[in-house]
Amino acid sequence: MKFVELSATGPDRPVRELSFSDLGARFGMSRSHIRNVLRDAEGAGLVERSGTAGVCHHLTPRCVASFDRFVAEALSSSDLSCSMAADAGVPGSG
Numbered sequence: 158m159k160f161v162e163l164s165a166t167g168p169d170r171p172v173r174e175l176s177f178s179d180l181g182a183r184f185g186m187s188r189s190h191i192r193n194v195l196r197d198a199e200g201a202g203l204v205e206r207s208g209t210a211g212v213c214h215h216l217t218p219r220c221v222a223s224f225d226r227f228v229a230e231a232l233s234s235s236d237l238s239c240s241m242a243a244d245a246g247v248p249g250s251g
Contacts, residue, residue, distance in 0.1 A: 177188040184191065195214060198204045203220035207213045 177191045180186075180191045181188045186194075195204060198220075199206060199214075203217055203223070204214045205217055207215060
């Protein structure tokens, strides 16, 4: 989710150029873990590298759509859970 926040300017715009150390500090992870996660995400077609040294990362439309679906399903699940609790007469559920 934090990576999506970094690219909030749009899926066609790169996450600003940050070193693995900077990203690691922001996410509370090691440089090597950040590098491995981004490499795996690139292999899965979720991000693309660009720039002269390949240090800018773009979220692919597939990644953005997957994130949107995740949020929609999470909200739908929460709404369903609250509705079921209210129907069951659980105090404080609605």
